[in-house]
Amino acid sequence: MTTTGPAFCALAPLRFICDEMLRGVGGWLRVAGYDTLLPAQGEADATLLARARQEDRWLITRDRKLMEHAGATAYVVLLESDTLQGNLLELTLRMDIDWLSRAFSRCKRCNNVLLESAEPSPRHGVPPDIIKQRISLLFCPACDQFFWHGSHADRMQRRLAELNRKR
Numbered sequence: 001m002t003t004t005g006p007a008f009c010a011l012a013p014l015r016f017i018c019d020e021m022l023r024g025v026g027g028w029l030r031v032a033g034y035d036t037l038l039p040a041q042g043e044a045d046a047t048l049l050a051r052a053r054q055e056d057r058w059l060i061t062r063d064r065k066l067m068e069h070a071g072a073t074a075y076v077v078l079l080e081s082d083t084l085q086g087n088l089l090e091l092t093l094r095m096d097i098d099w100l101s102r103a104f105s106r107c108k109r110c111n112n113v114l115l116e117s118a119e120p121s122p123r124h125g126v127p128p129d130i131i132k133q134r135i136s137l138l139f140c141p142a143c144d145q146f147f148w149h150g151s152h153a154d155r156m157q158r159r160l161a162e163l164n165r166k167r
């Protein structure tokens with residue numbers, strides 16, 4: 001069997017770092033539960049590459065010149081499409097991303113793992129009717145945010161399911 005890039009352990013979930021052009025892609029990877037860093041704007045290529053290597057992450061980019069760095073093929077994923085949907089499909093096919101099995105387990109804002117609900121309060125922006133209906137909530141301890149499964153999450157879930165069908 002031949003592979004491009006290094007063999008990775010199937011049991012270790014893939015981890016990513018997205019360059020600044022691909023923040024949308026990074027957001028979707030977080031929604032799917034993947035540990036994904038979105039570095040600050042203007043971060044130097046060398047810094048991104050070093051971080052990817054040190055933290056055992058795939059660096060996702062559309063910047064062809066990143067591939068010129070020594071050993072880049074081992075941890076850089078170069079995407080070709082210039083649309084978000086195109087990029088998500090490329091990742092699905094090339095990295096076998098599972099968009100569903102850990103969906104909504106990670107904070108889209110800060111990448112922290114979400115916890116089962118603590119006590120919701122309107123102070124956190126949780127609408128009273130959500131609290132009243134006892135809809136289950138997830139809490140991000142890092143950015144003090146509550147999340148709940150509303151119509152927005154339903155639409156996201158449908159998109160994730162659509163992507164998974166392409167695997």
Ligand SMILES: [Zn+2]
Binds near residue numbers: 108109111142
């Ligand atoms: Zn958070």
